[in-house]
Amino acid sequence: MIHEVAAIQIKPEAGILFERAFLRAVPLFERAKGCRFIRLERSVEDPLRYLIVIGWDMIEDHVSGFRSSEDYGRWRDLVGDLFAAPPLVDHTEVIVAYSLKDIG
Amino acid sequence: MIHEVAAIQIKPEAGILFERAFLRAVPLFERAKGCRFIRLERSVEDPLRYLIVIGWDMIEDHVSGFRSSEDYGRWRDLVGDLFAAPPLVDHTEVIVAYSLKDIG
Numbered sequence: 001m002i003h004e005v006a007a008i009q010i011k012p013e014a015g016i017l018f019e020r021a022f023l024r025a026v027p028l029f030e031r032a033k034g035c036r037f038i039r040l041e042r043s044v045e046d047p048l049r050y051l052i053v054i055g056w057d058m059i060e061d062h063v064s065g066f067r068s069s070e071d072y073g074r075w076r077d078l079v080g081d082l083f084a085a086p087p088l089v090d091h092t093e094v095i096v097a098y099s100l101k102d103i104g
Numbered sequence: 105m106i107h108e109v110a111a112i113q114i115k116p117e118a119g120i121l122f123e124r125a126f127l128r129a130v131p132l133f134e135r136a137k138g139c140r141f142i143r144l145e146r147s148v149e150d151p152l153r154y155l156i157v158i159g160w161d162m163i164e165d166h167v168s169g170f171r172s173s174e175d176y177g178r179w180r181d182l183v184g185d186l187f188a189a190p191p192l193v194d195h196t197e198v199i200v201a202y203s204l205k206d207i208g
Contacts, residue, residue: 003145005155019199030204037203041107041196044163051109051196059148092145092155095123099141100134 001036004054004062007088014082015047021078022052028071029054034061048084059091105140107198108158108166110191118186119151125182126156132175133158138165152188163195 010018022040029035036055043049056062066072114122126144133139140159147153160166170176 002148005145022200026200026202030202035204037201039198039202040200041109042199044106044195044197049194050199051194090153090155091148093148094143095146095154096126096130096144097141098130098134098143100139 001094002056002059002062003092003094004052004056005090005092006052006054008050008052009084010048010050010082011084012048015042018050018079018082021082025075025078028075029066032061032066032069032071034058034065052087062091105198106160106163106166107196108156108160108193109196110156110158110193112154112156112191113188114152114154114186115188116152119146122154122183122186125186129179129182132179133170136165136170136173136175138162138169156191166195 019040019042026038029038034057036057037053038055039051039053041051041053043051054062056066123144123146130142133142138161140161141157142159143155143157145155145157147155158166160170
């Protein structure tokens with residue numbers, strides 16, 4: 001699995017709108033081929049900065065699949081106007097992962 | 105829980121060294137107060153770019169706890185020389201999280 005990690009700066013006072021729009025967009029990802037999870041994280045240091053992390057089976061599911069789908073247009077329609085700048089998108093693969101202190 | 109998200113650019117050809125050093129550093133986090141998980145992710149686009157994501161019970165467990173501990177010095181001793189630039193560190197809280205297609 002590949003993680004799409006998108007760093008997004010939104011416009012001032014758009015926080016609640018952006019979070020609501022993200023929730024409305026969940027079904028777009030739910031039906032996207034190869035999409036395994038989605039997560040919205042908000043920065044503690046700057047509440048106008050968000051991370052969207054999306055798990056895809058393969059990078060192609062995001063880059064050539066979702067991005068060329070009609071749902072990508074719907075996604076941009078929902079959230080695009082709230083972006084203060086183009087998102088910075090990276091793809092990562094997990095190299096090491098440990099859960100600690102799950103017991104006790 | 106808070107996520108510490110550190111974006112790290114490492115020196116050319118330091119990849120294997122960095123990943124080995126990260127593995128050796130796992131016990132430092134394992135015994136750190138409030139540390140719930142650690143994850144090392146490598147960028148697909150640039151294999152010299154990594155994300156370290158660490159789950160902390162509270163932001164203080166990282167900022168005033170771990171960073172002022174002797175283990176922080178040990179962590180920097182293990183990996184600091186491999187950094188090409190100071191890490192960019194953010195803290196986030198999860199706003200929305202969905203796991204999709206776990207069934208079937």
